[in-house]
Amino acid sequence: MKKIKVVICTGTTCYVMGAGNLISLEEYLDEDVARHVEISGSSCIDLCKSEQYRNAPFVKVNDILISEATVHKVVEEIKRQLKSNSL
Numbered sequence: 751m752k753k754i755k756v757v758i759c760t761g762t763t764c765y766v767m768g769a770g771n772l773i774s775l776e777e778y779l780d781e782d783v784a785r786h787v788e789i790s791g792s793s794c795i796d797l798c799k800s801e802q803y804r805n806a807p808f809v810k811v812n813d814i815l816i817s818e819a820t821v822h823k824v825v826e827e828i829k830r831q832l833k834s835n836s837l
Contacts, residue, residue: 753788754831756824757810761794764807771821772809778821779828787828 758764758772773791776784797808797815804817811827 751786751835754786754828754835755810755812756787756789756828757795758789758791758819759795759797759806759808760791761798763798764794767806768820769807769809772807772819772824775821775824778825783828783832786832 756775758769758775760769760773775789776787779787795808795810797817798806806817807819809816809819809824811824812831814827814831816823816827
């Protein structure tokens with residue numbers, strides 16, 4: 751199974767809006783889920799400048815963009831993708 755890639759924007763706007771809490775995302779994942787996830791940070795993914803997207807912080811889980819990201823939203827998306835990959 752391919753790893754799920756999680757990219758957390760850690761640019762100034764995203765960091766101030768809560769990305770600092772998302773950096774510890776792995777602590778919220780069960781061990782069996784965490785082994786399928788690769789988490790990285792990005793200094794800026796340039797989404798806060800576009801009116802097309804909602805508010806920071808932004809996280810990409812594979813190709814799915816999560817705006818106003820919270821630990822709960824990101825964990826739920828990871829679990830959704832794991833479930834759909836295992837079908």
